[in-house]
Amino acid sequence: MRVFYALPFLNLFSVCLTQDINNAVASGTVSQIPSALPTPVDPSWRHNRTRQRKHVHDFFKLFGWLRHNDTIKDHDFPAAIRRIQRILHEPETGEYDEKMEVVMSRPRCGTIQPFNATDARMPDGGTLRKRYVLWGPKWNSATVTYRFLNYTSDIAADLQRETLRKAFAQWNQYLPISIVPASDNIPRADIHVRFMTMGPDEPAYAFTNMIADGLTMSSGLINITFNDYYTWADDRLFSFTALHEIGHALGLSHSKVEDAVMWPYFEGIVRPMHPDDKAAIHSLYGWKEPRWNRIDMNTATKNIAQVSSFADSPSALDGLYQLRSTGQVLFYSSSGTWVTVDNNRDTVQISGAGGNLYQRHADGSIYRYSGSGTQWQYIGAPSDNVADIVAASDQIYQRRKDGWIARWTGSGTQWTTIEQPRSSKQIAVTDNRTIWNLLTTGDLVRSEWPYGVGWTVVDINSANTQIAVGGDEFYKLEGSKVVWLDTSIYMWVIIENAGSVYIYAAGDYLYSRHYDGSTWRYTGTPMVWEMLDNSQNIASVIGDRSGNVWELKGGGDILRLVS
Ligand SMILES: *[C@@H]1O[C@H](CO)[C@@H](O)[C@H](O)[C@H]1NC(C)=O
Ligand SMILES: *[C@@H]1O[C@H](CO)[C@@H](O)[C@H](O)[C@H]1NC(C)=O
Numbered sequence: 146m147r148v149f150y151a152l153p154f155l156n157l158f159s160v161c162l163t164q165d166i167n168n169a170v171a172s173g174t175v176s177q178i179p180s181a182l183p184t185p186v187d188p189s190w191r192h193n194r195t196r197q198r199k200h201v202h203d204f205f206k207l208f209g210w211l212r213h214n215d216t217i218k219d220h221d222f223p224a225a226i227r228r229i230q231r232i233l234h235e236p237e238t239g240e241y242d243e244k245m246e247v248v249m250s251r252p253r254c255g256t257i258q259p260f261n262a263t264d265a266r267m268p269d270g271g272t273l274r275k276r277y278v279l280w281g282p283k284w285n286s287a288t289v290t291y292r293f294l295n296y297t298s299d300i301a302a303d304l305q306r307e308t309l310r311k312a313f314a315q316w317n318q319y320l321p322i323s324i325v326p327a328s329d330n331i332p333r334a335d336i337h338v339r340f341m342t343m344g345p346d347e348p349a350y351a352f353t354n355m356i357a358d359g360l361t362m363s364s365g366l367i368n369i370t371f372n373d374y375y376t377w378a379d380d381r382l383f384s385f386t387a388l389h390e391i392g393h394a395l396g397l398s399h400s401k402v403e404d405a406v407m408w409p410y411f412e413g414i415v416r417p418m419h420p421d422d423k424a425a426i427h428s429l430y431g432w433k434e435p436r437w438n439r440i441d442m443n444t445a446t447k448n449i450a451q452v453s454s455f456a457d458s459p460s461a462l463d464g465l466y467q468l469r470s471t472g473q474v475l476f477y478s479s480s481g482t483w484v485t486v487d488n489n490r491d492t493v494q495i496s497g498a499g500g501n502l503y504q505r506h507a508d509g510s511i512y513r514y515s516g517s518g519t520q521w522q523y524i525g526a527p528s529d530n531v532a533d534i535v536a537a538s539d540q541i542y543q544r545r546k547d548g549w550i551a552r553w554t555g556s557g558t559q560w561t562t563i564e565q566p567r568s569s570k571q572i573a574v575t576d577n578r579t580i581w582n583l584l585t586t587g588d589l590v591r592s593e594w595p596y597g598v599g600w601t602v603v604d605i606n607s608a609n610t611q612i613a614v615g616g617d618e619f620y621k622l623e624g625s626k627v628v629w630l631d632t633s634i635y636m637w638v639i640i641e642n643a644g645s646v647y648i649y650a651a652g653d654y655l656y657s658r659h660y661d662g663s664t665w666r667y668t669g670t671p672m673v674w675e676m677l678d679n680s681q682n683i684a685s686v687i688g689d690r691s692g693n694v695w696e697l698k699g700g701g702d703i704l705r706l707v708s
């Protein structure tokens with residue numbers, strides 16, 4: 146038996162008091178859970194090295210990079226801070242900063258990931274957005290049971306049961322097992338829920354501890370413990386904490402994705418289940434079947450495309466579109482019906498990004514969807530020279546047969562040309578508007594916004610056959626290898642060794658289609674991919690920035706990934 150002690154023993158956390166505990170102690174009351182966004186940080190953190198060191202140590206322990214009783218040496222401190230800044234997507238200054246203080250002052254989980262020496266040594270630079278982490282063990286039975294050992298006196302017991310029931314159900318909707326309350330006639334449940342007062346020195350709101358043999362969870366030994374020092378009357382924090390701790394009780398560790406449920410700090414809002422959480426739970430337990438849901442079947446369907454805006458500026462046009470060989474363009478509405486947004490024989494291509502949908506006609510003319518009915522704005526004059534259009538970031542580009550790339554100026558039918566490399570095969574544009582241009586020779590050039598200084602050669606390699614970008618990340622298909630450009634060290638990193646015939650990326654997500662027809666999603670760790678589908682006959686796979694995925698089958702069926 147390997148013993149994972151995740152219980153944060155109080156003596157190890159002697160100096161960590163969050164701001165609200167300080168207040169509570171000062172006024173002699175038991176702390177209330179913050180129900181809104183946390184109060185502004187106390188500026189004294191800037192000069193308080195003790196506080197900064199404590200936060201950095203806690204962060205490292207939450208991710209299993211530090212043994213319980215270890216300390217980070219002074220000369221390693223800037224490197225430790227840079228590592229956290231990388232996870233928080235901040236400039237890597239090596240100086241403890243305000244965002245770190247804000248994040249790490251928040252209510253947090255007390256589940257400490259088992260120390261992993263490999264992980265602790267490894268800077269995250271080598272891996273692209275390494276995401277979820279697993280404990281290792283999982284439940285090996287078709288039904289998992291849970292039971293309250295006791296309740297908090299803060300709210301009615303039936304309310305507590307209801308909150309936990311809903312939280313378990315949220316995970317359960319993705320799992321091929323079922324999680325139910327233990328019936329009274331069984332002596333012990335698999336997972337126990339309890340409330341324990343941990344006193345003013347313990348900043349954690351809850352933790353989950355486990356004793357496991359590294360492969361299977363041991364029934365009755367997994368406890369979710371809520372810190373009853375806090376008042377659990379706030380439904381938002383209670384629900385969210387329950388959801389997060391159940392993730393641990395099912396075998397997940399902390400995620401490095403800030404929007405994931407398994408991120409260890411709570412910023413006052415109930416985060417929905419993130420694709421990162423789903424990928425983690427699927428990798429342990431597999432999928433509920435069927436995994437794909439057919440949303441259309443029409444042999445005339447020729448292509449699917451999606452529009453997804455940046456997270457901070459969602460658009461009514463976000464969603465899935467299809468183009469039929471009749472020229473009809475349809476939008477998959479939130480109510481699950483297909484709505485015609487155009488019906489014009491001449492349409493040969495649709496492309497969407499940044500809240501906009503565009504179409505190209507056979508004569509080379511280009512149109513932008515107005516957002517209402519079947520009205521489109523005419524933005525590009527007919528021309529034999531237009532090869533294709535690419536909507537990306539907040540722009541629309543056209544690739545021309547004479548080799549030029551042009552960009553719509555945003556007014557009338559005026560386009561600005563950008564320099565002409567010979568024989569472009571494909572372009573892809575990152576969120577920061579860098580244009581990557583794959584030439585028919587396999588060579589790769591790029592031009593940065595506002596494209597004043599021409600093209601820079603990035604790669605000379607006749608094996609390059611396709612490129613893709615997601616967010617600001619760049620990928621290429623080199624033979625059947627998928628290769629990512631790590632722009633922080635400017636190195637090519639092979640993330641899939643063989644088998645790929647097609648790659649597609651959107652936001653943080655990258656997909657690869659194989660010779661045998663199977664479709665895979667990248668987990669963020671080189672060589673580790675999650676299989677989404679192994680059926681044959683997939684014509685294309687696309688996804689959006691929130692992790693939704695759709696596929697088009699050769700026969701014209703459109704399917705949506707269920708979870
Ligand atoms: C520094 O921070 C620690 C931990 O947050 C706190 O206990 C201590 O009182 C602070 N010291 C000062 C001088 O503010
Ligand atoms: C850390 O704790 C472990 C067991 O909890 C103990 O064996 C070890 O000696 C401790 N190390 C230090 C440096 O205190």
Ligand SMILES: *[C@@H]1O[C@H](CO)[C@@H](O)[C@H](O)[C@H]1NC(C)=O
Nearest residue numbers: 259261262263264265280281
């Ligand atoms: C430690 O982390 C590495 C890299 O993430 C992983 O491959 C390995 O399985 C982990 N070891 C344990 C014991 O969890």
Ligand SMILES: *[C@@H]1O[C@H](CO)[C@@H](O)[C@H](O)[C@H]1NC(C)=O
Nearest residue numbers: 294295296297339340341342
């Ligand atoms: C719940 O049970 C634990 C022991 O498992 C105990 O420490 C704690 O005080 C109990 N809490 C309440 C609210 O009774």
Ligand SMILES: *[C@@H]1O[C@H](CO)[C@@H](O)[C@H](O)[C@H]1NC(C)=O
Nearest residue numbers: 337354355356365366367368
């Ligand atoms: C979980 O709680 C039960 C009942 O209080 C206890 O017997 C068991 O040892 C606890 N498990 C762990 C890992 O603390």
Ligand SMILES: *[C@@H]1O[C@H](CO)[C@@H](O)[C@H](O)[C@H]1NC(C)=O
Nearest residue numbers: 575577579593617618619632
């Ligand atoms: C845009 O992102 C790329 C990485 O894909 C990077 O190399 C480039 O420097 C960025 N450009 C700007 C202007 O930030």
Ligand SMILES: [Zn+2]
Nearest residue numbers: 254255256409
């Ligand atoms: Zn946690």
